[in-house]
Amino acid sequence: MxxxxxxxxxxxxxxxxxxxxxxxxxxxxxxxxxxxxxxxxxxxxESSCMVWGGFKYLESRDLKLVAGLCDSRNRLAKAFPTRLAETRFLAAMDHGAPFPPWFASLGAVAYWGLGRLATQPPRHRPTETIERLEPAVDTSLVRGGIEYSDYLLVDNxxxxxxxxxxxxxxxxxxxxxxxxxxxxxxxxxxxxxxxxxxxxxxxxxxxxxxxxxxxxxxxxxxxxxxGTTTEHRLVFSKGIHLVVPQITDSGRILAFFDDHERLFYLLPMGERSVIGTTDTPVAGGVGHRGGQVVPARADQRPGGSAPAALLR
Ligand SMILES: Cc1cc2nc3c(=O)[nH]c(=O)nc-3n(C[C@H](O)[C@H](O)[C@H](O)COP(=O)(O)OP(=O)(O)OC[C@H]3O[C@@H](n4cnc5c(N)ncnc54)[C@H](O)[C@@H]3O)c2cc1C
Known part of the structure; x- marks a missing residue:
């Protein structure tokens, strides 16, 4: 060099x-x-290892963005078929969810269409089915849910x-x-x-x-x-994952809405499950301790009480 x-x-x-x-x-x-x-x-x-087409951006109706992200996702999956695995996401929706399950099902169909039908089709999942598929989910507050596909990195x-x-x-x-x-x-x-x-x-x-x-x-x-400047500025944000003993061995990613209507996930990681992430604004740059962003005590409960309420 x-x-x-x-x-x-x-x-x-x-x-x-x-x-x-x-x-x-x-x-x-x-x-x-x-x-x-x-x-x-x-x-x-430090990522959640998800390769996704931006399902959540459907909330802001940015269809062009979602279609573009799905296209990138599909191209990546095609280019690296042994590195990316299509994975089912099961979103269980309780009263904290910003919309009812039937509306989410419409969104999932739109997402599948914007992704050019490259994955398995989405499915509406009634509460009883969620109970059967994922016994770890406490369905007492769940009104139903949806199952759809995105991708996960096979290794990390x-x-x-x-x-x-x-x-x-x-x-x-x-x-x-x-x-x-x-x-x-x-x-x-x-x-x-x-x-x-x-x-x-x-x-x-x-x-x-x-x-x-x-x-x-x-x-x-x-x-x-x-010496280059742009009119764009970075907004810094910290995300924390909780790593816990394996909660489900189904291979699915479970998705829930937290107390602030934000999606968080329960991700498979070998013999562990990973819950996350938080998304906390960090003022003034990257928080450091020897170059690493570090978790604080307040980060230990992503979504407030949501994980405890929706998992048995
Ligand atoms: C908690 C969390 C979960 C996430 N989950 C996902 C997910 O599931 N899917 C997804 O797609 N994205 C996810 N992301 C976002 C994704 O991780 C980031 O967008 C991505 O890693 C950013 O990569 P980067 O290459 O831009 O930056 P970085 O990975 O930070 O790389 C920048 C590199 O530049 C180097 N560098 C800096 N200055 C110099 C210098 N002067 N000389 C030489 N090297 C230098 C640094 O050492 C660093 O390694 C997540 C992010 C977080 C925080």
Missing amino acids: DGGTFDVLVVGGGINGAVSALALSSHGLRVALVERHDFASGTSQ DARFVSELALQSTRHGAVIANRVEVMAATHATDGWRIGLRDLAGGRDLEVTAAMVVNAGGPYVPDVGRLT
């Missing part, structure tokens, strides 16, 4: 950096990708991202972890980028016609290094 000349330097080895490197290199561009920690060590290892998010980054090397991309972008200046022949090899303790330099800022929550910091 040192002294190299590239068409594109991608900064950040999360999902956006990895997929940028793969897409650009597979189109014949000379690509370098640098990540200052390890690939997928940031936000991209970090592995998926790392594989995409590695795959880009087959198209000639040069990738490095533990390498941080320290400075960037724009000259007539493109960008001169100063890098720090954190493992080897030495400085490197590359030139690139273009820089892709895939810094995730650090996009503004990378933007400051390159």
